[in-house]
Amino acid sequence: MTATVPTIALNNGVRMPQLGFGVFQVPDDETAAAVTTALEVGYRSIDTAAVYGNEAGVGRALAASGIARDELFVTTKVWNSDQGYDETLRAFDASAAKLGLEQLDLYLIHWPTPDRDRYLDTWRALERLLADGRTRAIGVSNFEPEHLDRLIAASSVVPAVNQVELHPAMANRRVVAAAAAHGIATEAWSPLAQGAVLGEASVVAIADRHGRTPAQVVLRWHLQQGRIVIPKSVTPRRIAENFDVFGFELSAEELSAIDALERDGRTGPHPAEFHAA
Incomplete structure (x- = not known):
């Protein structure tokens, strides 16, 4: 590995790499190559989902990697149409089989x-x-505070993670605060706002100051604030770039400058309204 990725201790003691590799919208026939590149670069945490249709591609890359299972951290998700007790158990079996785990x-x-x-x-x-x-751990994605409160009140296990849209254009502070109050780690999807914040003057200036790319600066902003982050790319150069975020540190002033980019910059649907099959 080219760098040692810090880990976050989840609320059940399991340690999760703070930087992982996402495969959202990567076709299954391209997924194995992308994940293989990520593993070669040094990523050990891979995030997929049943609805992405590429769990099998992830599984092929993991199997071919030769990396010991206990060095890997694999996340997947149950889709909306498979919600329910029995349905979820069946969905898990299907996902595990595709992943080969x-x-x-x-x-x-x-x-x-x-x-x-x-x-x-x-x-x-x-x-x-x-x-x-x-x-080894269970959690939620896109849960608002009211969803978290209701779930925790009705169950015996507090989610370990809440994976939500979070980037400089939408810091999702209310959700982050609710998660922290319950000891839930926040994981950011769309951490670069699909590129929407990379041309911001403050981000570009900070990148120039450190001799880094704007994407590296934004990922560093996430990491220094204690979040788990899962950038996605299929381009080998960018996969490597997004991993090379440990050799520099942003100042308090630089972090604040990126914080100041917050606006209503949501790139995905609102969780209270989303109900796709």
Whole structure:
């Protein structure tokens, strides 16, 4: 590995790499090559989901890598149409088979889909998977504070992670604060706002000052604030660039300058309204 990635201690003691590799919107036939490149660069945490349709590609790359299983951290997610107790257990089995793994490291509810009102039953299934040792940690994705509060009040296991959209244009502070209050780690998806913040004058100036790219600066901003982050790319140069974020430090003033970019910059749907099948 070209760098030692810091780890975050989740609330059940499991340690998760703070920097991982995401494969959202990567076609399955391109996924194995992208993940292989990421593993060669040094990534050991891979984030996928059933709905991405590329768990098999991730599995092929993991199997071919020769990397010991205990050095890898693999996350996937149950999709909306598979929510419910029995449905989730079946969905987990299908995902694990595609990934070629007997045990996952982190299994997430992908969206709360409150209009379906099935996330409590889904969470009971995740609790069982955790108790049975099928996954080392369980969590949620895109949960708002009200969803977290309801889930925690009705269950015996607090989510280890809440994976949400978070970047300089949308710091999602209310969700981050709610997670922190419950001891839940925040993981950022779309950490670069799909590139929307990389041309900001303050980001470019900071990048120039450090001899880094704007993307590296934004990823460093996430890491220094204690978040888990999963940048995605299929371009080998960018995959390597996004991993090379440990040899410099942003000052308090630089962090504040990036904080100041916050606006209503959501790139994805709002969790309270999203209900895709």
